[in-house]
Amino acid sequence: MAELPGAGLATAQAAAPGTDGQVVVDPRKPYLDVDHLQIGLQRDGLPLHIVDTVTVSLLPGASLGIVGESGSGKTMLCRSFTGTLGRYGVGITGGRLSIAGHDLTNAREKDWRPIRGRAVGYVPQSSLAGLNPVLTVETQLLEALGLGSRTLTKSQARIEARQLLDMVKIPRADAVLNERSHQLSGGMRQRVMIAAALALRPPLLVLDEPTTALDVTVQYEILVLIRQLREELGMGLILVSHDLAVVEFLCSQVMTMYAGATVEIGASENIRSRPRHPYTNALLHSRLGMAERGKDLVAIPGESPAVGAWPEGCRFWPRCSSAADACRSGAQPAPRLVDGHLTACIRAEDVT
Amino acid sequence: MAGNLIDVTDLHVTYRTAGSDVLAVRGLNLTVGAGQSTGIVGESGSGKSTVAKALVGLVPPTSGSIRIDGDLVAGERAKGYHRSSRWKVQMIFQDPYGSLDPRQQPLDAVLEAIQHWRKLPRAQARTEALDLLKSVGITERQATSGLRALSGGQRQRISIARALAPSPQVLVADEPTSSLDQSAQAAILNLLRRIQAERGLSVIFISHDLGLVRYLTEDVIVMKDGFVVEQGPTDQVLHHPTQEYTQRLIASALA
Amino acid sequence: MTAAASAMSLPRSMARRFRLLPGSARAGVIIITAIVALGLLVPILSPYDLYEQVGKANAAPTFEHPFGLDSLGRDIVTRSFGAVRIDIVVAIVGVMIPLLIGTVVGGLAGTTDLRVVRGGVGLLVDGINAFPFLILALGVIAVIGTGAQAMIIAIAFTSWARYAKLARTRAAVLRDLDFVSALRLLGYSRARITVRHILPNCFSETVAYGVSDFTLVILTVAALSFLGAGVRPPEPEWGSMMADGRIYLQSAPWILVGPGIVLTITAFGVSLIGEALKDRSRG
Known part of the structure; x- marks a missing residue:
């Protein structure tokens, strides 16, 4: 060498x-x-x-x-x-x-x-x-x-x-x-x-x-x-x-993972200001730093699925507040470009 | 002082070990009113953590006194906790996996605590236990199965239900969420806040997390090496810290 | 133990417990039940007597005598199952009594704040454990004589110390866990915490160990019988039957194989249950 x-x-x-x-x-x-x-x-x-x-x-x-x-x-x-x-x-x-x-x-x-x-x-x-x-x-x-x-x-x-x-x-x-x-x-x-x-x-x-x-x-x-x-x-x-x-x-870049899959990936600032996956969105808002005293924290209901027990469709749907019928079947959605970064949510445009 | 649920005066705790004495708490004064959180x-x-243990009676103070709802539970001529005062203060521990009897079903754990404090027919006690568990988000099915399948967050809920069984006035929470995932943390803190409001509990939150303290408490004590560095209303201490150490803590916390 | 006792008295809760067991443990329960049933039925239903000669000594297996005949011309199938009664009793008593004593003594020693008790029990337990098991058992037999009863006492006298050691270690770990603090804060007495919370957890540790110890106890019975200190000759017992078979290993291997098969199946069933209990005690 x-x-x-x-x-x-x-x-x-x-x-x-x-x-x-x-x-x-x-x-x-x-x-x-x-x-x-x-x-x-x-x-x-x-x-x-x-x-x-x-x-x-x-x-x-x-x-x-x-x-x-x-x-x-x-x-x-x-x-x-x-x-x-x-x-x-x-x-x-x-x-x-x-x-x-x-x-x-x-x-x-x-x-x-x-x-x-x-x-x-x-x-x-x-x-x-x-x-x-x-x-x-x-x-x-x-x-x-x-x-x-x-x-x-x-x-x-x-x-x-x-x-x-x-x-x-x-x-x-x-x-x-x-x-x-x-x-x-x-x-x-x-x-x-x-x-x-x-x-x-x-x-x-x-x-x-x-x-x-x-x-x-x-x-x-x-x-x-x-x-x-x-x-x-x-x-x-x-x-x-x-x-x-x-x-x-x-x-400068961040990737969110949920149940083994990439659910969102892109520039940190972009994701922080405009999260386009409900899971990332919930993670951002369940932070104590973001919380207002006297108001409830944003909590994700339920528990993460165990390995081997991932649900049909989007793996996050059972805990997602904006899940639609289309989210509950098929495969885990492939990430697609929305608002300058990739998100694996089929309803990404509606995430608020 | 009258009207205060918790009244701690000049608390000192020293651990005696083989080699040397560890001065874990070196002078702490604290008053908490009903329904307040510190x-x-x-x-x-x-x-x-030693302050927490001294407050609930798990560690004897070396000097100073602790009064809970007027009862002198620690200090000179103190009687310690007795049946007349024991129920008043309960605690939530950090490790959800160590704070439940591994062999006991969640329902039995809560049932045992209810029956220890009130003589009730078993059927009625069982209904109350299930209601209490339900109020912290544990279903009957989860309550009557083994602990094994339960997550850290669910175990912490059961600990909370068990601590509420004697209807305490004070809850001491020692890092109640630091071994949980962020989403489970949010759910547990929401629960603790709701319980505090519903029952008018005084809560003492022990935490390393300034964000948690800022979000949940009205008053704060900053400690370092057993000393109280700074003490006062949370907003004032966190926004206008007077001590260099407090400033450093705040600067280190990532917003 | 209380759990086991209440399960015994309530067939329904027993059935429920059985259904909750993992598959391998259920297989174990079925195997043991079958062995015990055969042990009770075979000597009664068999056309051959347990003690009487029914054919030529050391006769090879035939359709009438599937395991063959032993050196005194007795049917090995009948005797292999006839041995279940003694062996299971010896093992259950030889395991359960020391398990009970050992767990309680060890659990209390691990929980107490009294240094004298802790030190004294520690010394006794470590002393007994330091001695080779068989030599101690022979010593006890030398004092109280031979026979099945003496053997059980001998086994119990020595093996409780191993359970005590396990229970003491477990109790010492448990008493420092937060749940014990939480229970103290609820106003439970020391006695209640020890009896209702610490000891049951010690039991899940020692019971799992005790079940796998079952095989060892049977082998010890065999060894003691082989040394002439165990079950007296005409009585069927796996260990002494196999010891007998060893002499004819070349000419009549079936003498050893018959009781060996039944013992192996029993040990297998017990270890299936033991593994499941071990998993469960990990909470």
Whole structure:
């Protein structure tokens, strides 16, 4: 493998185009391309879908927020971007997935190895527990830097590990390198996780609920850090959250998922001001920040359907206040362009 | 002070652990009138949950006093909660999966609480339990099945019904929605607001979420490291914070 | 346990409970019911006596004797089902008594604030658990003698400690859950919370374990019988029958196979029920 661009100043775009297994960034083509993706497993001979279907593409350096409630499939979607679906006993069952020009739809473990960490950095959900409690921060960063698998001496790697901690603005980095996760606060652990994900300078960073377990002030610091890192490194971002406010803070595009499907996708500002799917609309209005004291919050009646128990027709209709007969039969509607963004509602024009 | 349902004076709580003492609450004064709601906000380690536990009698204060509806329940020469006062204060907990007996049907949980406080014929108690469950949005079918099929939001509704069984005057809600999805949160908060209005309950909301406190409470206490940082009418504190920490909290909350 | 007792007295609620069981557990209940029924009926209806020689010793299976004859020329089908009476009683008593004692003792030890009780019970439980089961059981038998009754006492004396350990751990987890706080706030007494809420939850843990322990107890009975400390010879019992069969494994394998089949089917039925109970206790 060619020499890595030196030190912490390397930007994502500097990833050299070239030989096999190298991450190539073509600024005119989508870096991430997901087309009618289905994720699931075979149960009793029948396919059981967890994600069905998602279509989204992301240009290099662009940012996308994915919102949805528990069970919407957003976390599984993220795992498909890092080739870790197999660990959960599921796989891609339909559609297409490509990252940095590599078609990864049917990729095996060995195909993923050059992608993982290099093409996509991933900070998984509940990553506060993601650090190994018996290893020092330095050991884990060295692991992320791939010491052993490429021509990097131990002393060079040490310097790089130290630079990673500087990059995520960890104070007293030298001391932290020798500490273990229990000695670090939640915010510090999350910074270390982000540093590890950025070790190989991937052009795309995927963060799954990065601030859920954190205090508000710490959450804010982490979000500001992510924003700064994007500016410095020019990398793309996929951020999964149940919190629209978090997504809007960082992402120029947003995708709403419900029961495994993309229900709305477009520019954040556009969706915030003119949601064209009743689910997104309800999510926006059930926020406490929007509520007027003394008035009821907008609540979505009922419960999200369990995987495998999705209703006929539009999957949201049983909870939708404006569902019509046409919504109750057929397949989940395909997203179509309304008011400048895509929505999977057949009555999108009437959403208020 | 007369007329106040809750009257807390100079509350201190210290946890004694093997190594050192943890000063969880270091001086808190609070008065809440009937039908009012007060919020206590803070981050982890601020002591807000300890205040909740002290109020309901799960944790003994180290010093200071707590009066509920005139009864001295904690403090010097206090008798603690007794049958004459125990029903007055109930609590909703954060984790919907830990706050119900895993083996008990929802109906039985509410029925047991009703029968503990009032001697009623079983059939009548059962009808009342079902009515109470219905009023929080739990159907008879859900009430008579196992807990397993119920979502976090539904479990939280059952906890609310159980807490209402002795017809309390004060409800302490410790992060009642922080482990729920946003749409379930909205439904639970609507429910709590409705119950408060219907029953004239005083509610203390413990939360990390300024938005929740702004939406639901008239007064607020901001806590940090066991100290009260700022205290006053919610609108005033949130719109014109005088303390640097409160300002930082507000700035960190994404609108 | 109270639930089980009330279900027993009310056939209707029993039927309802049966319908609510998952399919595999229902199959288990059917299997066990069938085995018990056969155990009661076969020795009565069989043309052959349990204890009398009916043909040539070690005779191979025939149409009249589907499992063959044992080393004393007795019909193995009759004796395999005749053993159900003793084995099921031994297992039920050998499991249920220690389960009851162990769960209550462990549950109380896990809930109490009295350090002396907690420490004392802990010491006793860990002490018994640290000893190899079979050696302890033999020790008890050495003191009180052999035979079916002694065997049950021996098993009960040693195995309650395992249930106690499980129940103690579960109770210690339960007492810190919010629901216990919620019940205290409702004014329920400590005794009520322990008896009506904590112990039943301990039982769902230990009962599931006890059901899967059933097989182990039967095997222990077999082992004790094999060591000469169990059921006395003419009495049919799976363990001693199989021990007998081991001697003729080469020349007359059916002696071992007959009771083995009935034991395996019984154990299978019980474990089906056990798995379902285990799933349910996870709430």
